Amino acid sequence: MPDLPRHPFDPLDGDRLREECGVFGVIGPPDAASFVALGLHALQHRGQEAGGIITHEARTGFHAAHRFGLVRDNFTKASLIDSLPGSLGIGHVRYSTAGSKGGTQIRDVQPFFGEFTMGGAAIAHNGNITNANALRRELIERGSIFQSNSDSECIIHLMARSIQRTIPERMKDALRRVEGAFSIVAMTRTKLIGVRDALGVRPLVLGRLGDVWVLSSETCALDIIGAELVREVEPGEMVVIENGEVQSHRPFEARRPRFCIFEHVYFSRPDSILGGRSVYETRRAIGVELAKEAPVEADLVCAVPDSGTPAAIGFSQASGIPFAMGIIRNQYMGRTFIEPTEQIRNMGVRLKLNVNRALIRGKRVVLVDDSVVRGTTSLKIKEMILDAGAAEVHFRIASPPTAWPCFYGVDTPDRDKLLAANMTADEMRVHLGVDSIRFISLDGLYRAVGEAQGRDASEPQYCDACFSGDYPVRPTDMISAGRIRLREDA
Numbered sequence: 001m002p003d004l005p006r007h008p009f010d011p012l013d014g015d016r017l018r019e020e021c022g023v024f025g026v027i028g029p030p031d032a033a034s035f036v037a038l039g040l041h042a043l044q045h046r047g048q049e050a051g052g053i054i055t056h057e058a059r060t061g062f063h064a065a066h067r068f069g070l071v072r073d074n075f076t077k078a079s080l081i082d083s084l085p086g087s088l089g090i091g092h093v094r095y096s097t098a099g100s101k102g103g104t105q106i107r108d109v110q111p112f113f114g115e116f117t118m119g120g121a122a123i124a125h126n127g128n129i130t131n132a133n134a135l136r137r138e139l140i141e142r143g144s145i146f147q148s149n150s151d152s153e154c155i156i157h158l159m160a161r162s163i164q165r166t167i168p169e170r171m172k173d174a175l176r177r178v179e180g181a182f183s184i185v186a187m188t189r190t191k192l193i194g195v196r197d198a199l200g201v202r203p204l205v206l207g208r209l210g211d212v213w214v215l216s217s218e219t220c221a222l223d224i225i226g227a228e229l230v231r232e233v234e235p236g237e238m239v240v241i242e243n244g245e246v247q248s249h250r251p252f253e254a255r256r257p258r259f260c261i262f263e264h265v266y267f268s269r270p271d272s273i274l275g276g277r278s279v280y281e282t283r284r285a286i287g288v289e290l291a292k293e294a295p296v297e298a299d300l301v302c303a304v305p306d307s308g309t310p311a312a313i314g315f316s317q318a319s320g321i322p323f324a325m326g327i328i329r330n331q332y333m334g335r336t337f338i339e340p341t342e343q344i345r346n347m348g349v350r351l352k353l354n355v356n357r358a359l360i361r362g363k364r365v366v367l368v369d370d371s372v373v374r375g376t377t378s379l380k381i382k383e384m385i386l387d388a389g390a391a392e393v394h395f396r397i398a399s400p401p402t403a404w405p406c407f408y409g410v411d412t413p414d415r416d417k418l419l420a421a422n423m424t425a426d427e428m429r430v431h432l433g434v435d436s437i438r439f440i441s442l443d444g445l446y447r448a449v450g451e452a453q454g455r456d457a458s459e460p461q462y463c464d465a466c467f468s469g470d471y472p473v474r475p476t477d478m479i480s481a482g483r484i485r486l487r488e489d490a
């Protein structure tokens with residue numbers, strides 16, 4: 001096989017734990033694009049890098065718009081929405097896991113579109129294809145001409161090579177060759193399609209508003225348009241919606257689902273419902289569990305906003321230590337992820353979070369955050385809290401140590417940049433210069449998400465690879481590229 005030039009894929013090349021992507025689709029309303037724009041706005045926390053919408057109108061065909069930046073800055077303009085007519089549309093908000101990361105190019109922004117003999121189709125993908133490099137190499141050798149660097153584009157080319165006569169059948173063919181995680185919202189001229197991989201790693205829900213059907217990464221985007229949650233698209237299921245009817249298909253071999261446990265901890269919005277459970281309630285329960293596992297004598301419990309807040313409330317309720325807003329977040333500051341250098345990144349934390357000095361002075365403070373990835377946030381927060389005159393600082397973290405990268409749609413740094421991959425909890429305490437740091441146990445986290453017996457080690461109920469190193473799908477591209485050595489191969 002000739003050696004193809006190395007693609008600029010670098011799925012391990014991030015700085016911190018970033019979001020993933022959000023997908024949304026709607027069939028039925030006369031102005032699908034407005035619904036999709038609202039849905040994407042509600043899913044903005046899943047990706048702030050770029051967004052795109054594709055619609056279809058019977059008279060004029062497919063229409064597309066792809067833009068960098070936030071939904072509110074792009075998809076609220078009447079002129080843009082008017083250029084996306086039709087009653088069927090899908091959209092995507094992106095945080096890249098592959099392709100031109102950091103310096104994203106517009107051609108990597110989804111949804112992707114393909115023209116087939118039976119008509120056009122568009123797809124929007126949340127997740128990451130773990131054999132994308134191998135597939136891409138094979139497809140290029142067989143004549144495919146790739147337009148982007150995105151892993152997701154493989155799906156379109158695999159569909160093009162399928163001999164099936166309908167788009168849903170071609171999608172099934174394509175997705176049977178794909179490994180990794182995918183929650184996909186797709187459309188043809190007449191159909192809205194939703195698919196989840198057999199393990200159901202990433203979320204996808206089905207909603208309804210009268211005759212209008214909706215597919216969305218999270219339920220918070222159903223709420224924004226007043227749609228009701230019908231059910232989750234099940235792991236391994238494909239739903240095809242046409243003429244007001246929902247058909248269910250099972251294209252993949254059944255497996256025990258392994259939903260991403262980090263969706264409960266951090267990614268999803270607290271007002272979403274996952275697996276029938278309120279994300280807020282789960283996070284609060286994690287805080288309760290954490291207070292039982294790692295009690296401490298202190299005067300105040302403070303959250304590292306935003307995502308640490310529900311767990312901090314739970315910790316306070318279970319421990320009886322008053323909750324207080326010791327750290328205030330500037331709501332107008334974007335996320336810290338775009339800053340390229342260490343210096344600016346550190347500044348980013350300060351721009352976003354500030355200490356409520358009068359409250360903190362002389363107090364023993366418990367700081368609750370959802371996760372420690374690189375440790376940038378914890379280090380800065382500790383400095384700020386001590387600067388403000390805190391008597392003691394105790395970190396309580398609402399997830400186990402993040403010691404392994406994610407290959408399923410979340411952009412995590414290389415293993416050597418993950419604090420927990422290189423230090424024990426006690427070394428972290430010294431490194432961060434705090435009085436104590438404790439993480440919830442993996443079993444404690446499982447209990448908080450509703451698994452009373454904790455983690456089933458022989459058949460874990462969730463994907464928890466970033467904590468355990470137990471990868472439910474072998475990240476073959478990364479292993480071949482020498483980018484990761486799995487525990488079992490060590």
Ligand SMILES: O=P(O)(O)OC[C@H]1O[C@H](OP(=O)(O)OP(=O)(O)O)[C@H](O)[C@@H]1O
Nearest residue numbers: 016305306307371372373374375376377
């Ligand atoms: O150890 P680090 O590398 O600093 O990463 C961990 C931090 O990153 C996330 O917050 P983020 O600032 O991304 O957003 P949030 O406002 O949603 O909590 C997470 O909630 C932690 O606070």
Ligand SMILES: NC(=O)CC[C@H](N)C(=O)O
Nearest residue numbers: 020021096097098126127
């Ligand atoms: N975070 C994601 O789900 C990203 C989807 C896709 N892998 C991309 O890079 O665009």
Ligand code: SF4
Nearest residue numbers: 260262406463465466
């Ligand atoms: S590795 Fe972690 S973040 Fe990635 S899917 Fe698994 S649990 Fe979620």
Ligand SMILES: [Mg+2]
Nearest residue numbers: 304305306307
């Ligand atoms: Mg945070």
